[in-house]
Amino acid sequence: MSETVLRVRGLRTHFALDDGVVKAVDGVDLDIARGETLAVVGESGCGKSVMARSILRLVDRPGRITGGEIWVRQPPDGMVDLVSADTRAVRAVRGKRIAMVFQEPMTSMSPMHTLGNQIGEVILLHERVTKAEARRRTIELLGRVDIPDPRRRVDEYPFQMSGGMLQRAMIAMALACNPELLIADEPTTALDVTTQARILELLRSLQDDFGMAVMLITHDLGVAAQMADRVAVMYMGNVVERGDVVSVFRSPRHPYTKALLRSIPRLGTGARERLRPVRGMVPHAYRRPSGCPFHSRCEEFMAGRCDVTVPMPVAGPEPGREVRCLLYEDTGAAPDRAGGPGNHPDSHRESREEEGT
Numbered sequence: 001m002s003e004t005v006l007r008v009r010g011l012r013t014h015f016a017l018d019d020g021v022v023k024a025v026d027g028v029d030l031d032i033a034r035g036e037t038l039a040v041v042g043e044s045g046c047g048k049s050v051m052a053r054s055i056l057r058l059v060d061r062p063g064r065i066t067g068g069e070i071w072v073r074q075p076p077d078g079m080v081d082l083v084s085a086d087t088r089a090v091r092a093v094r095g096k097r098i099a100m101v102f103q104e105p106m107t108s109m110s111p112m113h114t115l116g117n118q119i120g121e122v123i124l125l126h127e128r129v130t131k132a133e134a135r136r137r138t139i140e141l142l143g144r145v146d147i148p149d150p151r152r153r154v155d156e157y158p159f160q161m162s163g164g165m166l167q168r169a170m171i172a173m174a175l176a177c178n179p180e181l182l183i184a185d186e187p188t189t190a191l192d193v194t195t196q197a198r199i200l201e202l203l204r205s206l207q208d209d210f211g212m213a214v215m216l217i218t219h220d221l222g223v224a225a226q227m228a229d230r231v232a233v234m235y236m237g238n239v240v241e242r243g244d245v246v247s248v249f250r251s252p253r254h255p256y257t258k259a260l261l262r263s264i265p266r267l268g269t270g271a272r273e274r275l276r277p278v279r280g281m282v283p284h285a286y287r288r289p290s291g292c293p294f295h296s297r298c299e300e301f302m303a304g305r306c307d308v309t310v311p312m313p314v315a316g317p318e319p320g321r322e323v324r325c326l327l328y329e330d331t332g333a334a335p336d337r338a339g340g341p342g343n344h345p346d347s348h349r350e351s352r353e354e355e356g357t
């Protein structure tokens, strides 16, 4: 069994607002092993960012972690739980063992300081090295993330750089202390397609060289398929399906995963088939549906069951796979068989549009 670098159990992060409680993360379990890439996917608003920020205890007020455990490998003591740890222990993990890259580089860079000062500061904060050594390492890192002429760039300010360049600088900053896990929250969403491809390629080669694990948060299933070993699909603050990326994308079990996959052009095919967005809208965050949170949009909705019973995780059919859907709860076996590559759900599922909202 490979070594676990992060184990999240039953994580809940809620925002108590005047009009009600937003349960942004509501019982998430996750595991990441050393060196692997886990993609976290789901539509906008399903709780990906709040989950990621919760792991580093960076949730904005009035958000609060209301339950669960976040275990991080912390030699020589073994694992430390960041939910119950004190601030000092959390700071020791942040940046050093787990680093984060955000969609908007400017949210974590200061416009007032040069790249060299900002990245150097991260190194000095975590390691006992001289300023000159920190600067030398910064220049090396900038070169490592393909920033041209790093000796000159190290003394530049963020506003002097393009978006793609800044994203690279952010990755360099994240790598400064050789983290065991890099959490990248939509790291390429704001970039053009070519720059996006180059950044993803860079992430992969750095991962090979540094042996770090990556949690790649993305709403882009193509990126997930290309980059990840395993995938976790989130809906309304829950992981509704997980498993290795090939088997989940080839034979999705959860109706939400199936709908997400139908909403993108199929990989490796011409874009001739009609694409369908996931039908309906994500319910308002205050009005979490009873029973299965997906029931208001589900094409396989079972009245009297799905609107009443909260689905529990069911394992299988492959090792490491799990789904939260009542269709699988009794037997653990799929009633509508695991679809192979040629078994596109459009073809065999009776339409239930008449139940639409």
Ligand SMILES: Nc1ncnc2c1ncn2[C@@H]1O[C@H](COP(=O)(O)OP(=O)(O)O)[C@@H](O)[C@H]1O
Pocket (backbone or CB within 6 Å): 015, 022, 023, 024, 042, 043, 044, 045, 046, 047, 048, 049, 050, 051, 060, 061, 062, 063, 285
């Ligand atoms: N600071 C905040 N205050 C109130 N609600 C928030 C805040 N941040 C996020 N949320 C809510 O939490 C839910 C999950 O948001 P988020 O994690 O950003 O989604 P994602 O990253 O998957 O698009 C959304 O309903 C969002 O409105």
Ligand code: SF4
Pocket (backbone or CB within 6 Å): 254, 255, 256, 292, 293, 294, 295, 296, 298, 299, 300, 301, 302, 306, 311, 324, 325, 326, 327
């Ligand atoms: S539990 Fe019911 S509503 Fe939820 S995903 Fe499964 S079939 Fe659909």
Ligand SMILES: [Mg+2]
Pocket (backbone or CB within 6 Å): 048, 049, 050, 185, 186
């Ligand atoms: Mg987000």
